[in-house]
Amino acid sequence: MSAPQVVVHRDKELMAQAAAARLITKIVDAQAARGSASVVLTGGRNGNGLLAAMAQAPARDAVDWSRLDLWWGDERFLPEGHPDRNHTQACEALLDGVPLNPARVHAMAPAGGPYGNNADLAAEAYAIELAAAAGPEDHGPVPSFDVLLLGVGPDTHVASLFPELPGVRETERTVVGVHGAPKPPPTRVSLTLPAIRAAREVWLLAAGEDKANAVAIALSGAGEVQVPAAGARGRSRTLWLLDDAAAAQLPRDMYAPSCA
Numbered sequence: 262m263s264a265p266q267v268v269v270h271r272d273k274e275l276m277a278q279a280a281a282a283r284l285i286t287k288i289v290d291a292q293a294a295r296g297s298a299s300v301v302l303t304g305g306r307n308g309n310g311l312l313a314a315m316a317q318a319p320a321r322d323a324v325d326w327s328r329l330d331l332w333w334g335d336e337r338f339l340p341e342g343h344p345d346r347n348h349t350q351a352c353e354a355l356l357d358g359v360p361l362n363p364a365r366v367h368a369m370a371p372a373g374g375p376y377g378n379n380a381d382l383a384a385e386a387y388a389i390e391l392a393a394a395a396g397p398e399d400h401g402p403v404p405s406f407d408v409l410l411l412g413v414g415p416d417t418h419v420a421s422l423f424p425e426l427p428g429v430r431e432t433e434r435t436v437v438g439v440h441g442a443p444k445p446p447p448t449r450v451s452l453t454l455p456a457i458r459a460a461r462e463v464w465l466l467a468a469g470e471d472k473a474n475a476v477a478i479a480l481s482g483a484g485e486v487q488v489p490a491a492g493a494r495g496r497s498r499t500l501w502l503l504d505d506a507a508a509a510q511l512p513r514d515m516y517a518p519s520c521a
């Protein structure tokens with residue numbers, strides 16, 4: 262697993278634009294190298310800010326959207342089309358405006374969908390879908406995602422892995438149903454830390470002063486059960502993309518000064 266690197270931008274708008282440019286380049290490079298790219302999306306303000314910035318970036322036309330697999334790191338277990346579903350928000354921010362191959366858009370099942378109101382069954386189904394997409398070269402039950410995006414909650418949660426809840430302790434399954442989440446809605450579906458760590462690159466996004474404490478704790482060597490963000494690492498790269506406010510409590514020698 263890779264050690265965290267930290268990049269800090271002046272404000273959340275610039276952070277979103279820079280992350281969008283970085284992601285476009287990564288997708289184009291992966292498509293050139295391997296024929297296709299795979300990205301795991303996150304919900305939340307910063308994840309959706311990145312997608313909205315991609316929608317505005319002229320370089321988005323360099324992406325072959327038909328050769329992109331999209332997965333989700335977590336989903337709020339709500340009915341299809343609910344405005345709080347991460348899938349709905351991603352569609353509004355970017356996905357409805359680009360020519361994706363629908364067969365390569367791997368949304369998690371909604372509440373009231375094929376698995377009714379059973380988030381555990383929805384999680385099992387997503388694990389099966391991931392396993393079916395993994396090849397021998399992946400050496401495990403999930404594909405080697407090119408980039409896996411994560412927002413970081415003020416309580417240090419990532420995806421829907423909350424401090425001390427069972428999901429963050431999971432070591433075998435790749436996807437779990439989450440019950441009793443402290444942030445609404447209480448029922449969710451989430452990749453686990455083992456699935457997150459299958460990604461080549463994990464990018465954690467945090468902006469705003471309400472994230473400063475969580476960022477500082479996660480980068481201070483805390484344990485992943487108490488601080489889930491501390492356990493999110495990519496195989497080749499772990500990148501924390503922050504704005505000045507979210508970086509405010511980090512030691513100054515942990516990152517280069519932000520000039521952009």
Ligand SMILES: O=C1O[C@H](COP(=O)(O)O)[C@@H](O)[C@H](O)[C@H]1O
Nearest residue numbers: 303304305306307412413414420
């Ligand atoms: O509920 C969720 O929250 C986190 C963080 O969201 P933010 O708005 O504080 O950035 C998000 O990453 C996760 O996907 C989502 O379900």
